[in-house]
Amino acid sequence: MTDISLFWHRRDLRMEDNRGLFAARASGLPVASFFCFDRYILDRLPELDRRVGFIHHHVSRLSQEYAQSGGSLHVLHGQPLTSLKELIAVLRSRGQKVVEIHTNRDYAPYPVRRDLEVAQWAEDQGISFSLHEDHVILPPESVLKDDGTPYTVFTPYSRKWHRVLESMDGVPLDTVDSLEQGSWASSPLQALPTLQEMGFDEESGNPEGWTAFDHALQPDTIRAYAERRDTPSIMGTTRMSLHLRFGTVSIRHLAALGMKHSEKWLTELIWREFYQSILHHFPHSASDAFRPKYDRIPWRQDEAGFDAWCRGKTGYPLVDAGMRELNATGFMHNRVRMVVASFLCKHLLIDWRWGERYFAEKLLDYELASNVGGWQWASGSGCDAAPYFRVFNPESQMKKFDPKGIYVKRWVPEWGTPGYGAPIVEHKFARQRAIDTYKAALAEA
Ligand SMILES: Cc1cc2nc3c(=O)[nH]c(=O)nc-3n(C[C@H](O)[C@H](O)[C@H](O)COP(=O)(O)OP(=O)(O)OC[C@H]3O[C@@H](n4cnc5c(N)ncnc54)[C@H](O)[C@@H]3O)c2cc1C
Incomplete structure (x- = not known):
């Protein structure tokens, strides 16, 4: 039996600069990866939902990237804890014992509940469960007023955000090379579930055309942001929101671009963190x-x-x-x-x-x-x-x-x-x- 580490992808559908994947690889154990099409979320959606198409497209792309680098992404459709248990049992039957699970932290109410449940189960099984900070530059607990309470007004939050980053010598902006070290626990995979098998119309497709990725991340686009952002008839904003939502781009990469080319654009990324902080501290x-x-x-x-x-x-x-x-x-x-x-x-x-x-x-x-x-x-x-x-x-x-x-x-x-x-x-x-x-x-x- 070989001890292995399991990395669980959720809102981080990429291998590059992925903090949780990096930590799993740094553990020194061979790493297998996992993604679950979560029925708790998917069963509430209509048959035609382009977000599911987008996720499906990117999970499929990710699965190919794993294969190319010698690893494996196990993709299941079900309730996350049940799917995890199933996968861990299958891996065990193949001689791979999961001794640790790494994943990136999500601050919204349902993922927090889900992760608590998984953490409890993992503890009972003697499996370590670690959450990593990947979706934001500064997590909600790190930007607080001097008296330790959360900010409820954006401007002072934003000032403090900059001060905290400076006090950490900008370290939260550092990117990681998730593939640089470590090894993979390669094993045969089940086929990726199709959209149809999961009850979705194939027409859900992938709304890739919606996002002009290359255009958006050009320094010129970002430099022109402040003057073009309020004109809806032009492509004056970056359309990065969908990519940030599902983690197909790294927030550190974007924040570094903002710091270099546009304070205004960086401020929008800070608004995103401000709202995550508000929801975290005031879930009601x-x-x-x-x-x-x-x-x-x-x-x-x-x-x-x-x-x-x-x-x-x-x-x-x-x-x-x-x-x-x-x-x-x-x-x-x-x-x-x-x-x-x-x-x-x-x-x-x-x-x-x-x-x-x-x-x-x-x-x-x-x-x-x-x-x-x-x-x-x-x-x-x-x-x-x-x-x-x-x-x-x-x-x-x-x-x-x-x-x-x-x-x-x-x-x-x-x-x-x-x-x-x-x-x-x-x-x-x-x-x-x-x-x-x-x-x-x-x-x-
Ligand atoms: C009523 C209302 C509902 C909204 N719902 C959502 C939502 O569900 N999801 C979502 O990502 N954004 C939401 N926004 C914020 C904002 O409209 C979108 O983030 C933005 O239009 C996305 O386009 P962009 O990626 O081109 O943004 P850009 O202008 O290029 O900004 C870059 C990034 O900064 C962040 N950002 C920008 N503006 C805001 C903002 N006001 N609040 C928080 N983050 C911001 C986004 O992540 C965005 O991708 C909402 C705004 C309003 C007024």
Whole structure:
């Protein structure tokens, strides 16, 4: 029987600069790797889901990379702990005894619960279970106020983030060569489950075209970010969110580019860490208002308004363009996300949770911490949120960020013709209704 180390891939579908894989390889034991298509998550998704297509494509690519380097990636479809137990038993029957499991830490509520369960089981079996920091530069516990409490406002968080990094001589930015040392525990594999076998439409495919990887990571793109980022008609942002979501790119690589070429872009990466920190320290904010009194707002149960918003039929061109872009591609520009979210919570007075759920279904880059953070920011209920009386005017937003209607025309071809519907709610009326409703709810004892 040979002792081996098992590395478990989750939101880190790459071999390069992978902290957990590096640690497994540094253990000195031969390493086998594992990925589980998690039924707890997948069984809730519709048959056609491009995120599953994206993951499937990258797991398949990863599996080939393992084969090329002499290793093996075992891919199972099931409940993670059950699949782990199954794999460990199979490896044992082949003379390979898993004595340690390494994986990268995920800070969201479900993965935390899952990892606690696995850690407990591993301990009972005498297998060591180690979590490594790979998804963020600085994990939630390392950026705290001087009194040890978490930040709830972005600017001081961001200042502290820089100070902590400096105090560590930038070490968290160092990349690792996961393949440099160690050996593989190679063994025969089961075939990768197909999309169809897992109950998904083959059409789920891989939305690779969505991301212009090469373009995005050019120094020129990043240098031009600050001036181009707010124009939805151009490719002015990097579209790295999907890759960060599933770890097909290393955050250290991106942060180093930001440090070199654009402070503004680096700040966006820090927003991502800020929201992860908020969700970690305030897990209730995943479903409740971060500021509890905002849960007193009497949201309208307006199914018809919600349906018009979802379909991009509100009569407000920028809102409609954003929602149609989301429905067609799974992406929406950040500026437009802010406008459509504000429109739902303020103009229609619909609960931010309805919008958050809709985005969760549709966004390829859906990520709980940033999505909840973005929605609570727009509804006013979050930490460091837009004040409740700030109600975006969708027409002025369009004049400012899409003055020639290039973006709008792309998604709403009938805009400017008699075929385009009238606004479902009048701006001035809706703005005043939102301010009055919020004010009354927040004033209650
Ligand atoms: C209502 C709402 C919902 C959102 N939901 C999500 C979500 O589910 N997943 C998600 O990744 N982002 C979300 N965002 C944040 C942001 O819109 C996207 O990260 C960004 O549009 C992705 O495009 P990009 O990769 O081209 O970003 P770039 O502008 O190139 O930024 C680089 C990276 O920085 C991070 N980033 C940028 N802006 C933000 C931000 N405001 N908050 C947190 N991180 C940020 C992302 O990881 C992004 O990939 C949401 C924003 C709003 C207003």
